[in-house]
Amino acid sequence: MTVLLVLLGGGVGAVLRHLVAQRLGRAGDGWRAFPWATFAVNMAGALLLGIVAGAAAANRVPHSVLVLTGTGFCGALTTFSTFSHESVRLAEGRRAAMAVAYVVVSVAVGLALCALGWRLAPTA
Amino acid sequence: MTSRDVIAGRVDAGVLGLVAMGGALGSLARWACAESFAGPGPAGGGFPWSTLLVNVVGSLALGVLAGWMERRPAAPWWLRPLLAVGVLGGFTTFSTYVLDARGLLAGGHGDVGALALVGGVLAGAGAVVVGLAVGRRAGSRPDRRTAGGAG
Numbered sequence: 128m129t130v131l132l133v134l135l136g137g138g139v140g141a142v143l144r145h146l147v148a149q150r151l152g153r154a155g156d157g158w159r160a161f162p163w164a165t166f167a168v169n170m171a172g173a174l175l176l177g178i179v180a181g182a183a184a185a186n187r188v189p190h191s192v193l194v195l196t197g198t199g200f201c202g203a204l205t206t207f208s209t210f211s212h213e214s215v216r217l218a219e220g221r222r223a224a225m226a227v228a229y230v231v232v233s234v235a236v237g238l239a240l241c242a243l244g245w246r247l248a249p250t251a
Numbered sequence: 252m253t254s255r256d257v258i259a260g261r262v263d264a265g266v267l268g269l270v271a272m273g274g275a276l277g278s279l280a281r282w283a284c285a286e287s288f289a290g291p292g293p294a295g296g297g298f299p300w301s302t303l304l305v306n307v308v309g310s311l312a313l314g315v316l317a318g319w320m321e322r323r324p325a326a327p328w329w330l331r332p333l334l335a336v337g338v339l340g341g342f343t344t345f346s347t348y349v350l351d352a353r354g355l356l357a358g359g360h361g362d363v364g365a366l367a368l369v370g371g372v373l374a375g376a377g378a379v380v381v382g383l384a385v386g387r388r389a390g391s392r393p394d395r396r397t398a399g400g401a402g
Contacts, residue, residue: 129282130279130282133275133278133279133282134275134276134278134279135275136278137274137275137276137277137278137279137341138271138272138274138275138278139271139274140274140278140341141270141271141273141274141275141277141278141336141337141340141341142267142270142271142274144274144336144340145266145267145270145332145336148336169345169346172345172346173345173346173349173350175346176346176347176349176350177350177353180350194282197346198278198281198282198285198347199278199282201344201346201347202278202281202282202341202344202346202347203274203275203277203278203340203341203344204346205344205345205346206339206340206343206344206345207305207306207309207310207343207344207345207348207371207375208306208309208310208312208313208335208339208340208342208343208375208379209313209335209339209340209343210345210375211306211310211313211372211375211376211378211379212310212313212314212317212379214372214376214379215314215376215379215380215383230372230376233345234349234368234372237345237346237348237349238349238352238353238356238368240349241346241349241350241352241353242353242356242357245353245357
């Protein structure tokens with residue numbers, strides 16, 4: 128059962144990430160070179176996982192919900208491989224400042240959103 | 252996205268199927284990896300080795316694939332949606348990476364949390380650099396099937 132929930136959530140999360148990349152993924156000059164699509168899915172996934180994990184820690188949602196939406200959906204909606212690849216490609220393309228900004232802002236805002244989600248999670 | 256998608260101006264159902272299949276399998280592998288790591292967990296101050304491992308391995312593999320495809324423009328179109336977007340995107344995770352750090356910071360293990368955050372991005376970027384070099388080198392070698400009979 129757990130395996131099926133991970134497969135289902137993972138499949139849906141990856142498809143949504145792909146669709147967002149197709150909508151926002153046009154590389155351009157200046158700030159349009161910023162990887163907005165990956166940034167968007169990573170921030171959304173960090174917030175949602177904070178909420179779900181916080182609710183699960185407070186026993187407000189069953190473990191199956193955490194597996195489906197947390198491990199499966201949020202895990203696949205967000206990506207670290209493309210995040211790393213994009214930061215290296217920015218640096219290779221003489222956009223070192225943007226590469227550093229991309230990494231620092233992603234980690235700082237992602238962590239803040241995850242913590243915010245945990246606080247917003249129903250506890251009682 | 253393939254050139255077919257650009258011409259058609261729409262999302263190909265076959266591409267979505269490959270992304271979904273790859274994402275499902277990559278997520279399952281990530282879950283299996285997390286299950287096999289028995290430890291105190293972030294709340295107990297344990298370093299999130301499982302997340303680091305999947306993210307570094309996935310970044311290395313994406314680097315190899317992207318480097319190889321740079322040198323092989325005629326690579327099969329399904330490689331990117333199935334492996335790069337699907338399997339490796341589903342295998343690696345940003346959400347658990349920050350959730351691990353949140354747990355460490357909230358549990359009073361700020362030093363381990365900072366190490367996981369900084370170590371994660373440095374190891375991920377380093378893995379991509381190594382992977383790109385390996386992939387580009389492999390992709391630059393003449394293909395025996397096509398280059399053999401020219402002389």
